[in-house]
């Protein structure tokens with residue numbers, strides 16, 4: 041008798057009714073979102089809306105005030121230090137401007153996590169590093185120092201570093217920031233290729249609307265601490281919510297305010313002629 045394989049749950053990670061605050065400032069309000077397994081999810085929204093905070097919660101770097109952060113069906117909020125460490129080993133993170141170690145070569149930058157977290161032989165480390173560098177097109181750049189490579193290449197080295205331990209979930213925080221259009225297109229294509237070839241699940245925080253909508257299978261728009269929309273790129277584009285429309289059409293005015301919330305003008309400058317507030 042042959043046993044049918046047990047199907048994997050369709051979601052690799054989820055936030056369920058999560059609320060999170062820094063001190064007494066609520067950043068995320070009862071949000072529920074899902075990362076479908078094997079897909080590229082884009083997390084977008086206005087600056088300061090809590091996107092990086094979502095990544096930090098998924099990575100177990102912050103704890104939710106309430107609600108559940110599930111990774112492969114397990115509640116990260118209930119894990120002890122050992123469980124968290126094991127979960128993080130299954131994740132690769134490429135954080136905003138994640139700098140390379142400037143005094144290590146490209147090769148050593150990628151090898152770093154292998155040396156820290158495994159006891160692989162030198163020969164195996166070499167093979168794994170060269171394989172990852174090959175995947176990002178930089179096998180021949182192994183001996184260069186970070187100062188000798190372009191910004192786009194550095195981003196690709198950081199990508200090779202993020203996938204060196206064969207993670208299941210890769211989190212990219214603004215992987216396209218500061219890249220020219222060609223390097224940006226290359227980075228997006230790489231994220232897609234690595235996701236599909238390595239059977240990863242990816243989440244990409246990005247402000248680049250066009251590239252990100254092209255790249256993603258699933259889009260989540262965060263606005264003012266809540267999920268304004270989530271679904272396929274087409275579903276999100278068609279969502280009539282004013283905040284979503286302001287965002288997908290890059291409109292300067294709409295529900296997302298220009299000013300960071302705080303005291304009124306009169307409070308800082310005194311009464312203004314004409315009654316401006």
Ligand SMILES: Nc1ncnc2c1ncn2[C@@H]1O[C@H](COP(=O)(O)OP(=O)(O)OP(=O)(O)O)[C@@H](O)[C@H]1O
Pocket residue numbers: 062067085086087088089090091092093094
């Ligand atoms: N360590 C911290 N302590 C207090 N407040 C913080 C901290 N980190 C972030 N915040 C605040 O939390 C809010 C959400 O920040 P977060 O970095 O998650 O937003 P974001 O959507 O990623 O923004 P951006 O797109 O500009 O990077 C911001 O208003 C920020 O000021």
